[in-house]
Amino acid sequence: MSxxxxxxxxxxxxxxxxxxxxxxxLKRRGISAAVVERRSHGEIRRTQRAGILEAPTVDMLVEAEVGSRVLTDGHEHEGTVLSFDGVQHRIDFQELVGRSVWLYPQNEVFHDLATAWEREGGQIHWSVQEVGVHGVDSDQPSITFLDAQGQAGRIEADLIVGADGSRSMCRRLIPEDVRTDYFTTYPFAWFGILCDAPPTAPELIYANSEVGFALISQRNESVQRMYFQCDPETKPADWSDAAIFDHIQQVLGGPDAVNLKRGPIIEKTVLPFRSYVCDPMTFGRLVLAGDAGHTVPPTGAKGLNLAFSDVRALVPRVEEFLTGLRQAAEAEADAPASTAPLERYSRTTLDRVWKAQNFSYWATNLLHRQPGENEFAQRRRRGEFDAITGSVHGQAYFADSYTGWSAPSPN
Ligand SMILES: Cc1cc2nc3c(=O)[nH]c(=O)nc-3n(C[C@H](O)[C@H](O)[C@H](O)COP(=O)(O)OP(=O)(O)OC[C@H]3O[C@@H](n4cnc5c(N)ncnc54)[C@H](O)[C@@H]3O)c2cc1C
Incomplete structure (x- = not known):
């Protein structure tokens, strides 16, 4: 085949x-790149995932000149609500740590990025199949694939970035005797819905009750996103719309009960939870970014934000690596180009990743009920919840972690 x-x-x-x-x-620094993507543009645009962006993530979208829709269509949230057995506590991010988060759906982030990349003539191959990455332990790595028309394609590069998500095939190219996989699983999942209804509340509500966890989120003025805790084996079709709303309403019941705004449910999905870290995030001419290198449960709203902070840290190190490569070539040096900048990226990024892993794991366990847990576990969790909401220091810990830590240096 040609x-x-x-x-x-x-x-x-x-x-x-x-x-x-x-x-x-990379393009902003004069470095050329080509992207291969297994799914179509339309399929990714329709996939509902993240909603909460930290301030440095918003800044990156604006600074990368992908457009300002995040500022015009996104909603600034200066706080969030934690609810336990129907008693609400507002965590005021601005008052506590002087920061906000933005509600702007991931599919819009994706659309803005893809539009900017294509508008600028960036090379991207959508709907590719049989992707192979070769020679990451050599100085001539490459990507092969079948394009949307079934035509064989090949990209030769100096470096490969594996940004292929939580089931990454790229990370498996880091040999097992080099790579350590750290992971944990959870005995519950999220049942997520999208429904045609106006917002139930102006800010997110994270609620824990004796029947488990629920999250009330928003998408826009007429479409709402909500989740509740379920068994990972749950089949979405087994739940009627009425049963879903009744269950979420039950989680929100109590002294500060909120009345759910109901409407036709237009999407139902079950999302399993997992925490994962790949160490190191680089090997030879391969480097990982985003969910390919680490996955967090969605409770802390960290995954997309971490992916962006990876990129912010990675791009200067790629430039440094390529500069070293060019200088070695000009000097006709025999020694292989130093991959030290990429190794530095991996080390510094993993420090941040573990902070985010900790917050995501902690918030997940604080806000969910373990199946079959005893009365001691429930009362202990209540004590932990009161320790967070009843003290300005506890609230500040939540606000500081949720809104994100300062961005990695851009140099
Ligand atoms: C329900 C839910 C809610 C969330 N909420 C938040 C939130 O509020 N805030 C937040 O920050 N994060 C959140 N996240 C996490 C966030 O969605 C992810 O962390 C984010 O998508 C990571 O981006 P990524 O580019 O690394 O990976 P992905 O978005 O998974 O992109 C990887 C891409 O690689 C493609 N791919 C995979 N394999 C191949 C291959 N072999 N060849 C070519 N292409 C390939 C995939 O099709 C995919 O498009 C949430 C996630 C979920 C599920």
């Missing part, structure tokens, strides 16, 4: 937020 081949500085596997933001920021 093969279309081309050469760029950096080949990127995965056209999600991590892959596209990497491509755009």
């Amino acid at each position: 093969q279309t081949s081309n050469r760029v500085d950096v080949g990127i596997v995965g056209g999600g937020p991590a892959g596209l933001m990497t491509a755009l920021l």
